Amino acid sequence: MSDTNANSTVAFVRHDTIPEREPPLGERGLIKWLRENLFSSVTNGVLTVLSLWAIYLILAASLPWLLNGIWDAPSIRDCRTILDGARGGCFAVLTERWNQLLFGFQYPSDQYWRPTLAFILLFVAFAPVMFYKLPRKLLIMTAVYPFLGYWLIWGGSIWVPVFAAGGFVAGYMVYRQFITRSFAIAFFGAIVGAFVFWWIADFITPVLANLIPIELEFVKSRQVGGFMLNMILGVVCLSLALPLGIILALGRQSSMPIIKWICVVFIEFVRGVPLITLLFVANVVLAYFLPPEANFDLVVRVIIMITLFAAAYIAEVIRGGLAALPTGQYEAADSLGLDYPQSMRLIILPQALKISIPGIVNVAVGLFKDTTLVSVISMFDLVGMIRGPILSSTDWNGVYWELFGFAALLFFIMCYGISQYSQWLERQLATDHR
Amino acid sequence: MSDTAAKVEAKASAISDQVAIEIQNMNKWYGTFHVLRDIDLTVYQGERIVVCGPSGSGKSTLIRCINALEEHQAGSITVDGTLLSSDLKNIDKIRSEVGMVFQHFNLFPHLTILENCTLAPIWVRKIPKKEAEETAMHFLTKVKIPEQADKYPGQLSGGQQQRVAIARSLCMRPRIMLFDEPTSALDPEMIKEVLDTMIELAEEGMTMICVTHEMGFARQVADRVIFMDQGQIVEQNEPEPFFNDPKSDRTKLFLSQILGH
Numbered sequence: 001m002s003d004t005n006a007n008s009t010v011a012f013v014r015h016d017t018i019p020e021r022e023p024p025l026g027e028r029g030l031i032k033w034l035r036e037n038l039f040s041s042v043t044n045g046v047l048t049v050l051s052l053w054a055i056y057l058i059l060a061a062s063l064p065w066l067l068n069g070i071w072d073a074p075s076i077r078d079c080r081t082i083l084d085g086a087r088g089g090c091f092a093v094l095t096e097r098w099n100q101l102l103f104g105f106q107y108p109s110d111q112y113w114r115p116t117l118a119f120i121l122l123f124v125a126f127a128p129v130m131f132y133k134l135p136r137k138l139l140i141m142t143a144v145y146p147f148l149g150y151w152l153i154w155g156g157s158i159w160v161p162v163f164a165a166g167g168f169v170a171g172y173m174v175y176r177q178f179i180t181r182s183f184a185i186a187f188f189g190a191i192v193g194a195f196v197f198w199w200i201a202d203f204i205t206p207v208l209a210n211l212i213p214i215e216l217e218f219v220k221s222r223q224v225g226g227f228m229l230n231m232i233l234g235v236v237c238l239s240l241a242l243p244l245g246i247i248l249a250l251g252r253q254s255s256m257p258i259i260k261w262i263c264v265v266f267i268e269f270v271r272g273v274p275l276i277t278l279l280f281v282a283n284v285v286l287a288y289f290l291p292p293e294a295n296f297d298l299v300v301r302v303i304i305m306i307t308l309f310a311a312a313y314i315a316e317v318i319r320g321g322l323a324a325l326p327t328g329q330y331e332a333a334d335s336l337g338l339d340y341p342q343s344m345r346l347i348i349l350p351q352a353l354k355i356s357i358p359g360i361v362n363v364a365v366g367l368f369k370d371t372t373l374v375s376v377i378s379m380f381d382l383v384g385m386i387r388g389p390i391l392s393s394t395d396w397n398g399v400y401w402e403l404f405g406f407a408a409l410l411f412f413i414m415c416y417g418i419s420q421y422s423q424w425l426e427r428q429l430a431t432d433h434r
Numbered sequence: 435m436s437d438t439a440a441k442v443e444a445k446a447s448a449i450s451d452q453v454a455i456e457i458q459n460m461n462k463w464y465g466t467f468h469v470l471r472d473i474d475l476t477v478y479q480g481e482r483i484v485v486c487g488p489s490g491s492g493k494s495t496l497i498r499c500i501n502a503l504e505e506h507q508a509g510s511i512t513v514d515g516t517l518l519s520s521d522l523k524n525i526d527k528i529r530s531e532v533g534m535v536f537q538h539f540n541l542f543p544h545l546t547i548l549e550n551c552t553l554a555p556i557w558v559r560k561i562p563k564k565e566a567e568e569t570a571m572h573f574l575t576k577v578k579i580p581e582q583a584d585k586y587p588g589q590l591s592g593g594q595q596q597r598v599a600i601a602r603s604l605c606m607r608p609r610i611m612l613f614d615e616p617t618s619a620l621d622p623e624m625i626k627e628v629l630d631t632m633i634e635l636a637e638e639g640m641t642m643i644c645v646t647h648e649m650g651f652a653r654q655v656a657d658r659v660i661f662m663d664q665g666q667i668v669e670q671n672e673p674e675p676f677f678n679d680p681k682s683d684r685t686k687l688f689l690s691q692i693l694g695h
């Protein structure tokens with residue numbers, strides 16, 4: 001054997017294993033990474049250097065401004081005195097007007113705990129909806145929250161939200177009673193049931209409120225402002241717009257021409273009109289049409305308008321999701337004997353909504369930022385507060401960067417959170433293994 | 435020879451004289467296109483029927499009319515004593531009695547195999563979840579994939595998916611099964627596993643209508659073979675005479691093409 005080995009130059013047998021060695025210096029660790037990612041070609045290298053330079057310029061301008069900032073001063077003039085010509089932000093406006101930025105300038109200051117508590121509970125209420133692996137019992141909190149949240153922020157007698165909730169329960173009970181017979185009877189019966197309940201409750205509420213007075217100080221809608229108003233508008237409008245958008249999308253697919261026609265006209269009309277126009281309508285025009293005694297709260301009117309606006313967009317996004325499903329899914333659901341509501345709820349919508357998540361998030365983020373438009377119809381949301389009471393005060397006239405930077409940061413945090421959640425959700429729901 | 439005779443014997447005895455599906459003078463149009471013309475067909479309980487015919491002849495349309503996935507415009511279809519009308523109650527009732535297996539499986543990709551199988555029993559038949567799961571496991575075992583129950587459809591091969599689709603239909607305990615070319619989207623090596631499942635089902639006496647071009651399957655299990663062309667039933671007969679001695683020229687032509695004579 002060794003013979004052949006020695007004689008032949010072609011045959012080869014290895015008897016020892018080559019020990020592992022590290023790659024050459026230029027091929028490992030940081031150097032390799034830098035070379036591959038930042039300096040892989042001349043153009044790439046030049047771009048890297050230019051980018052670093054740009055980053056340096058931005059940091060050089062903003063870091064001193066951030067780090068050297070004044071957090072404690074009664075007015076912009078004092079800020080300037082303290083800074084004495086040095087570069088630095090006047091963040092004192094944030095600390096001094098913190099409560100105004102968050103709650104508006106008219107919310108009673110001894111009641112700030114209420115919206116704060118409502119904000120914390122908001123997460124408890126949303127958790128079981130957002131994380132479907134949490135125990136389903138927590139959904140009770142979600143169902144209670146709209147009424148609890150209303151009561152915490154606006155206050156008044158507790159019996160108002162209790163009876164409002166009671167109307168829904170009454171409607172649901174009527175629905176349960178008739179659903180075995182027919183969906184239509186159950187649906188309209190539920191609406192009638194709820195309204196009868198509210199009509200009766202209208203008489204009982206004042207009596208009960210006198211007998212058992214559990215109440216919080218009542219806050220008028222005009223007094224609600226600051227970032228709280230943005231949060232209220234964003235959360236409420238989105239929660240309402242999503243189901244409404246689903247209904248509109250399904251309606252647009254309906255085989256019943258009248259329903260289809262109504263949905264198409266609605267969607268196309270609302271999408272064709274700027275939101276700001278709708279807000280002006282809510283502010284001014286609606287007042288002409290509604291009877292004078294129908295003292296419709298401005299916040300409610302704005303909520304309705306933003307909801308309709310967002311619903312139209314969400315409907316179109318979901319329609320795309322519905323269209324992307326193969327007809328085989330509808331046929332399979334039908335062939336198993338599922339009725340329309342069942343096949344929509346169990347088969348079609350879960351898949352269509354999953355496809356639509358990126359689009360819905362797009363609308364959600366846009367809607368949340370658009371809530372600042374209410375400042376144009378003289379409501380004092382975060383931007384309204386900044387542009388109005390704060391910037392026009394003699395103390396803080398001129399601190400644009402700090403204030404608007406703060407507003408941007410708050411909105412960025414919220415929107416980035418929504419976006420991260422949606423990406424997580426998409427990964428969770430990825431079951432098709434394509 | 436005596437073997438086949440025994441088989442025919444066994445077949446004949448499985449068929450009862452109870453009518454499962456009765457189609458009378460049924461016509462269907464797509465717009466102005468007359469897809470199905472004067473269809474008359476009576477299927478008895480326990481009968482196994484294979485439908486074949488050239489592409490576009492209306493085979494799919496015919497069996498989709500039976501569970502109202504397609505609407506017919508004239509004539510009548512009675513399934514298990516229930517007349518198919520536009521009444522939604524009747525339609526849902528018929529659909530829950532009639533299982534359907536599609537060419538492209540149409541499993542629900544967002545649900546696990548087990549959930550695919552228990553969904554309709556739970557929501558349509560109102561069976562408790564526990565019991566529905568037991569039934570599902572029974573049928574998944576029957577189609578030989580109980581170990582896949584917790585996977586998603588996207589993780590299975592085509593043949594496995596089609597067997598799940600069959601199990602899903604069986605979980606509703608249907609009285610009639612419809613198959614629309616169940617093997618034509620499958621690779622050759624997977625066709626056999628699906629056909630075996632169908633043969634087993636046929637041997638248990640399930641009433642079946644299969645649209646298929648698997649002539650071996652037709653010979654082995656069919657009680658009757660129906661040949662369709664241009665929306666009409668052109669010829670129907672027991673498999674032996676149908677394949678060995680077709681009467682119509684169109685059948686002869688079709689058979690010569692499909693059997694490669």
Ligand SMILES: Nc1ncnc2c1ncn2[C@@H]1O[C@H](COP(=O)(O)OP(=O)(O)OP(=O)(O)O)[C@@H](O)[C@H]1O
Pocket residue numbers: 464467469487488489490491492493494495496
């Ligand atoms: N939704 C529809 N609208 C209009 N025409 C249709 C529709 N579906 C099918 N058709 C036509 O009806 C005829 C019958 O179709 P069908 O699907 O029943 O044929 P098939 O016998 O199943 O054919 P294949 O073997 O290719 O599946 C074909 O000519 C087809 O083009």
Ligand SMILES: [Mg+2]
Pocket residue numbers: 493494495614615
């Ligand atoms: Mg077909």
